[in-house]
Amino acid sequence: MTTYLSTQWRLVASQPGLFATLAIMPLYSLVFYTTLRAQDRPDLAPIVALTTFGMSMWAHGMFVASNIVENDRREGVIQQGLLTPAAYQWSMVIRIIGTTALSLVALAEVVVIGVLLGFSTVPESVTLCVLVAMLLVLGTAGAALLVSALGVRVQAIRSLQNALTYPFYLLGGLILPADWLPEPVHWLTRIFFLSHGFRLLQDAAAGHVTDVTSRLAVLLLLVLAQLLVGACALAVVLRAARAGRVPLYG
């Protein structure tokens, strides 16, 4: 496990582009903060800070998944990796979770940017916020695993990565609660870890959260389910690729 993590860290360190989303996405908070200032609504700063964190976390997860698959395909690592019985899948899981976990930094970034601009963005319940954020990052890593499986399968991974951002920001309720969405997608938001976790994160930041234990338990279950679905999907696709049923190139 440490070998996979250190390998991924060396790859990340040698490619500054991999940090792009983490460096850039938190800057969207400037866009939100300046809009709040123009509208004279500083009270909404904690919400938009979390919105930006959610965008950064999700975009980073999608970027990591597509980047790892694309690089491995270009360097021919996928083919070599498939020759190993199970290690490649395990290495993908560890690399994706490890790199996606870096997005926790974005939470600190958006809070600090808010404070520097004179907004009150420090969450009321810091411990709970960090705990929920960690679970959300794990869930996002699970979604990234699913995307990496799709990436091995469909090849047009960059287009896929681009398409999988804003629809999920809406579905996850990053600005407005998911109830705001049309009725037909409500069932989807109820089983989507991001919708559930983000509401809990916003409540924790505002300091008026109720039923903490049960809500955390539900979130934990949804996150584990997402991780399981992602890892299984990757296993199925890699098995199909090993059997020659998935063309890896053109």
Added chain:
Amino acid sequence: MWDNHGGRGSRVSWRGSATLCAAGYGVLTGWRDYRAMFTWQSWLFGWLARLLCQVLFFSSLGVLLGSESARAYLAVGHAAALAALGAFGVVSSTVGERRSGTLAFLLVSDSNVYVALAARGAYWLVDGVVTAAIALALVPLAVGVPVSGAYAGPILLLLATMGLAAYQLGLALATLSLRWPEARTYLSAGATIALLLFAGVNRPVADSGLPAAVAHVLPVTHGLSALRGVLSGDGLHWGGLLAEACVALGWGAVAYLSLNRSLRHAARRGSLAVG
């Protein structure tokens, strides 16, 4: 076409034809790249759906603010800004010239680098204008501020000018992304955030100081202001259109000089890795 004894006139004619030829092939290969990137299904249900969600997402900030006018302002601003944001795609796609090894040939050839690269990535400009027009027709409708079809002409003209201005800025930034490919994401995202901050997309343009100065040289600022005027029934403000065209011209000059002179100069000095 080339006549050794034809003198200066023939050479100019040859150069003109060669430039047109390079532009034509550029547009053609760019179109093939675009076709390889998207099928109609992935464009419609992936790319376009994502862009529409992007506009809806930012306009939902208006709901959070509890202001219908803010919601409409954000919806129109973000829908129109797609013309520019789409055009910024050229910053990243141009790096493909390095990866595929065609940049080296382009730089040692007699071709006009600006024309070749501008033609090659022109699909981003068209994509940006088309998606912005669709978003402008659909999203404001969804948020309760329908855009009248009677304004289609001026709106398309303004979107095309905004897209062109942003495309020229994108080409200027492509000079940097060709030198430092790893910086491409930072460059296009930085330009996007600058537009969202200063160009009147999210909030009115600043009246004075550095933000106002930055806004005046950025694409979108003048065109979007004119577009908001059209939507409010004031008719097309030609001054805004002209100012946006001037911004396009200015960034076009920067892109031309940086791609044709600076990049070639760097290649000759050996300070540019072309492969």
